[in-house]
Amino acid sequence: MKEKEIDVRNVPTxxxxxxxxxxxxxxxxxxxxxxxxxxxxxxxxxxxENVVKFFLSKHRYSIEEIKVLDNNSRLIIAKKExx
Numbered sequence: 333m334k335e336k337e338i339d340v341r342n343v344p345t346x347x348x349x350x351x352x353x354x355x356x357x358x359x360x361x362x363x364x365x366x367x368x369x370x371x372x373x374x375x376x377x378x379x380x381e382n383v384v385k386f387f388l389s390k391h392r393y394s395i396e397e398i399k400v401l402d403n404n405s406r407l408i409i410a411k412k413e414x415x
Contacts, residue, residue: 335370335371336365337372339373340372340375341378353354355374357415359387359393363392368411374408376406384406388408394411
């Protein structure tokens with residue numbers, strides 16, 4: 333089983349490298365690489381939780397667990413849905 337971590341908590345915010353764009357690009361890449369489990373670290377002030385859920389579902393990942401790391405940081409663990 334292949335596992336990958338994505339940490340977008342400290343991505344500098346600009347029009348070309350906003351955490352949402354970094355996450356979207358990383359998930360597109362991981363979907364092609366056939367990664368089974370993804371751990372995503374993010375700040376809810378940068379990316380709302382619902383947006384992360386949307387991107388995961390778009391790439392056929394289902395959420396296994398959501399952990400609150402602090403007031404702003406979250407960890408979502410998602411697993412690839414297999415048909």
